Amino acid sequence: MAPQKEVVLKLSSMRYLKPGVSEEEFHEYASKHHAPKAALIQARHGALNVTQYHTPTACRQLLQEKLPWAVRPGWKIDDHDITISVWVRSTDDMLKIVMDPDFQALVAEDEMTTDGSKGTISAGWEEMYVEDGKIVNVEEGKSTEMSLATSWAFRIRLAL
Numbered sequence: 315m316a317p318q319k320e321v322v323l324k325l326s327s328m329r330y331l332k333p334g335v336s337e338e339e340f341h342e343y344a345s346k347h348h349a350p351k352a353a354l355i356q357a358r359h360g361a362l363n364v365t366q367y368h369t370p371t372a373c374r375q376l377l378q379e380k381l382p383w384a385v386r387p388g389w390k391i392d393d394h395d396i397t398i399s400v401w402v403r404s405t406d407d408m409l410k411i412v413m414d415p416d417f418q419a420l421v422a423e424d425e426m427t428t429d430g431s432k433g434t435i436s437a438g439w440e441e442m443y444v445e446d447g448k449i450v451n452v453e454e455g456k457s458t459e460m461s462l463a464t465s466w467a468f469r470i471r472l473a474l
Contacts, residue, residue: 328394359410367397
């Protein structure tokens with residue numbers, strides 16, 4: 315029997331650069347300053363993965379100019395400048411990260427480049443169906459991913 319797949323919680327924070335800060339300055343700060351310091355703290359408290367997804371103006375313009383058909387009526391092009399995603403096994407692991415005094419001090423520094431007055435957060439899990447060009451988690455034309463009842467959504471609902 316195949317081993318049970320672990321479904322982990324993915325928490326994401328979508329942020330904007332602060333007015334007056336260039337995209338170059340923002341990227342430099344996020345990648346070269348924030349990420350290396352945050353990674354030490356996040357790993358110490360059990361983060362499984364952490365990513366930065368950069369979405370500068372040029373990428374948003376690509377959608378508008380080269381792929382306008384992808385923007386359906388009623389849809390909008392996301393205007394966040396960065397999405398930081400953290401995968402953890404439990405909300406307790408995430409709490410340990412955000413409550414760490416070193417992490418709080420690091421996040422306070424973000425106010426130099428990040429607009430703290432707005433943003434978006436999300437929580438959920440990922441289901442992968444193509445990895446490295448190969449179909450995964452599909453057998454006989456059906457998904458092998460967990461049902462909603464055994465997923466994070468169900469566990470979260472039970473915790474409420």
